[in-house]
Amino acid sequence: MSQIPCPQITDLEDILPEEPLLMMGAGPVPIPQRVAKANSIVINHLGDTMAQVIEQVKTMSRYVFQTHSPWILGVAGPGSAAMEMAISNLVWSKTSVLAIENGFFSGRLAEMAKRAGANVHRYQVEQQSLPDLAVIQRLIDSLKPEVITLVQGETSNTVCNKNLQEIAEIAHAAGCYVIVDAVCTLSTMPLPMDEWKIDAVITGGQKGLSSIPGVSLIAFSPRAYERIHSRPTDSPQWCLDARLAEKFWHQSSYHYTAPVSGILAIHEALALICRETITNRFQRHLRCSLALQRGIEAMGLELFVPSQARLNSVIGIQLPAGIEQKALLAHISGRYKVEIAGSFGLDIVRIGQMGEQSRAHHLFRTLHAFGCSIRDLGGKIDLPTAMAELERGLQAYTTTESKPVD
Numbered sequence: 474m475s476q477i478p479c480p481q482i483t484d485l486e487d488i489l490p491e492e493p494l495l496m497m498g499a500g501p502v503p504i505p506q507r508v509a510k511a512n513s514i515v516i517n518h519l520g521d522t523m524a525q526v527i528e529q530v531k532t533m534s535r536y537v538f539q540t541h542s543p544w545i546l547g548v549a550g551p552g553s554a555a556m557e558m559a560i561s562n563l564v565w566s567k568t569s570v571l572a573i574e575n576g577f578f579s580g581r582l583a584e585m586a587k588r589a590g591a592n593v594h595r596y597q598v599e600q601q602s603l604p605d606l607a608v609i610q611r612l613i614d615s616l617k618p619e620v621i622t623l624v625q626g627e628t629s630n631t632v633c634n635k636n637l638q639e640i641a642e643i644a645h646a647a648g649c650y651v652i653v654d655a656v657c658t659l660s661t662m663p664l665p666m667d668e669w670k671i672d673a674v675i676t677g678g679q680k681g682l683s684s685i686p687g688v689s690l691i692a693f694s695p696r697a698y699e700r701i702h703s704r705p706t707d708s709p710q711w712c713l714d715a716r717l718a719e720k721f722w723h724q725s726s727y728h729y730t731a732p733v734s735g736i737l738a739i740h741e742a743l744a745l746i747c748r749e750t751i752t753n754r755f756q757r758h759l760r761c762s763l764a765l766q767r768g769i770e771a772m773g774l775e776l777f778v779p780s781q782a783r784l785n786s787v788i789g790i791q792l793p794a795g796i797e798q799k800a801l802l803a804h805i806s807g808r809y810k811v812e813i814a815g816s817f818g819l820d821i822v823r824i825g826q827m828g829e830q831s832r833a834h835h836l837f838r839t840l841h842a843f844g845c846s847i848r849d850l851g852g853k854i855d856l857p858t859a860m861a862e863l864e865r866g867l868q869a870y871t872t873t874e875s876k877p878v879d
């Protein structure tokens with residue numbers, strides 16, 4: 474047998490763009506220097522140093538999730554792995570699940586529950602609107618679900634379930650376990666887990682937290698954790714089994730080799746949130762997102778979702794007539810070195826406002842690049858007015874941007 478020949482490969486330098494792109498899409502988002510630096514370090518995944526890091530990650534997570542629950546767990550994997558961890562530990566064969574579905578990611582939760590063997594009822598929420606509380610109450614009364622799944626922010630179509638607290642209240646009153654996907658929103662807007670009586674909150678690294686993709690966090694309420702410990706069968710997912718993950722996250726022992734660099738990175742991302750405080754961080758996100766929305770509208774464009782259901786963490790924008798989504802994304806990236814996102818099947822573009830994306834200087838560059846790109850492609854917009862409105866918005870929504878981090 475002849476040996477498989479050694480392949481010819483292109484140097485990474487020649488593959489990557491000459492100048493780093495400003496990542497203003499729906500994630501991954503830019504990471505602070507401290508996060509990048511931590512991500513370049515490898516340490517022993519067990520032992521005293523790691524134990525100290527893990528303790529602090531859990532302590533800081535409790536602040537960010539706003540929970541007293543000890544049951545913080547991490548997972549080596551994308552936000553979807555954390556979603557699957559929540560589902561596969563709380564849901565099993567024949568569990569009755571009500572999935573509140575307003576888009577791609579809430580649909581993914583429903584799909585995961587179905588694959589876990591649950592009886593899933595999907596409540597498909599009308600496009601661009603909030604779930605109806607009366608419908609949810611009726612579905613709870615008739616289906617008696619044990620578990621309810623939903624997203625806080627539906628990144629795919631930029632809908633925000635602003636009545637999440639009321640939904641969780643209704644669900645809790647009926648004894649349901651509430652699983653909330655906050656991959657996009659955690660640390661960008663309030664989600665006080667204990668106060669709102671949520672049983673599992675899921676987040677990823679590369680969005681609201683401004684860490685790297687591939688290491689995610691999850692918080693379970695004590696009540697949810699009791700359910701996990703009293704499951705009738707072992708979780709079929711060995712890697713995602715919370716009872717096994719507990720060994721690493723709560724007993725300083727081995728489950729699988731932890732993604733050490735990514736955990737150090739998330740430690741730094743959480744430390745930056747603590748230094749900023751969540752109150753200031755929410756304020757910064759709100760101010761930046763509202764100012765950017767104001768600039769986009771002043772340009773003459775329309776936002777995709779009406780304000781009562783609009784997500785601030787990712788802004789969905791309707792394309793002007795004659796502008797093709799793909800061409801616009803390629804142009805703004807190639808010419809202006811700014812990356813924004815399309816969407817799943819929708820004719821909109823999305824600009825992220827998560828973590829490091831919500832900085833005034835990024836907003837100016839992004840709005841300018843966006844307007845110029847539309848103009849370059851033959852669209853009619855008012856760019857000077859847009860830029861002025863962005864500045865007015867920043868001044869109007871508050872005068873203090875929290876101190877930039879080093």
Ligand SMILES: *Cc1c(COP(=O)(O)O)cnc(C)c1O
Nearest residue numbers: 551552553578628654656657677
């Ligand atoms: C991005 C996202 C996910 C999936 O995260 P991955 O890291 O891509 O697996 C899930 N839910 C929401 C709301 C998201 O925005």
